[in-house]
Amino acid sequence: xxxxxxxxxxVICKSGTSVKIECRSLDxxxxxxxxxxxxxxxxxxxxxxxNEGSKATYEQGVEKDKFLINHASLTLSTLTVTSxxxxxxxxxxxxxxxxxxxxxxxxxxxxxxxxxx
Amino acid sequence: xxxxxxxxxxxxxxEGEDFxxxxxxxxxxxxxxxxxxxxxxxxxxxxxLVKSGEVKKQKRLTFQFGEAKKNSSLHITATQxxxxxxxxxxxxxxxxxxxxxxxxxxxxxxVKP
Numbered sequence: 703x704x705x706x707x708x709x710x711x712x713v714i715c716k717s718g719t720s721v722k723i724e725c726r727s728l729d730x731x732x733x734x735x736x737x738x739x740x741x742x743x744x745x746x747x748x749x750x751x752x753n754e755g756s757k758a759t760y761e762q763g764v765e766k767d768k769f770l771i772n773h774a775s776l777t778l779s780t781l782t783v784t785s786x787x788x789x790x791x792x793x794x795x796x797x798x799x800x801x802x803x804x805x806x807x808x809x810x811x812x813x814x815x816x817x818x819x
Numbered sequence: 820x821x822x823x824x825x826x827x828x829x830x831x832x833x834e835g836e837d838f839x840x841x842x843x844x845x846x847x848x849x850x851x852x853x854x855x856x857x858x859x860x861x862x863x864x865x866x867x868l869v870k871s872g873e874v875k876k877q878k879r880l881t882f883q884f885g886e887a888k889k890n891s892s893l894h895i896t897a898t899q900x901x902x903x904x905x906x907x908x909x910x911x912x913x914x915x916x917x918x919x920x921x922x923x924x925x926x927x928x929x930v931k932p
Contacts, residue, residue: 736919745907746862746922795861807852808920813861 725796825923
């Protein structure tokens with residue numbers, strides 16, 4: 703089946719620093735990648751949708767200058783949390799969708815747990 | 820904007836009892852997907868329903884999509900401890916390979932052995 707990886711799986715950083723999270727589709731080409739944020743015991747909240755080679759579309763309330771998304775290739779998207787603050791601590795999950803699949807499934811990565819101290 | 824509501828938020832059952840979670844959308848959906856997330860894990864795709872009134876089964880799990888394509892349910896027969904986790908429905912309002920998934924709040928299932 704389709705596999706999506708994320709790196710790192712967890713990261714601790716100091717307030718004010720930036721953190722980059724990578725999302726890779728390992729065995730398929732992802733025309734679209736999605737970034738979600740999940741706070742403890744809550745649902746997944748879509749942050750942004752990125753299509754390869756174009757600018758990401760951010761959901762209402764998500765600061766595009768704070769959460770930089772780059773989808774430079776069909777297998778890689780990155781999310782950079784700039785000037786991180788403790789309230790940015792969360793579980794960040796990416797998912798990837800292939801334009802070729804008939805089911806249009808989204809395959810989720812294992813998530814990255816960010817803790818900002 | 821589009822909202823997807825899911826109930827109940829939590830459900831505790833005795834092993835062997837049945838379990839159902841319900842999902843309702845404020846708008847008509849092109850399809851609905853169900854995911855399971857184990858504690859500490861990430862969502863894992865279970866199934867997608869596309870057609871009005873569709874019913875699909877996976878062993879002890881039965882998924883239904885309403886006639887109006889605005890609601891769905893997941894029913895587990897004779898729960899087992901391995902069923903523990905949070906079940907999310909996610910509705911999509913775009914056609915084909917477009918649109919975005921909007922997740923419900925999830926139903927967390929606890930099964931007492």
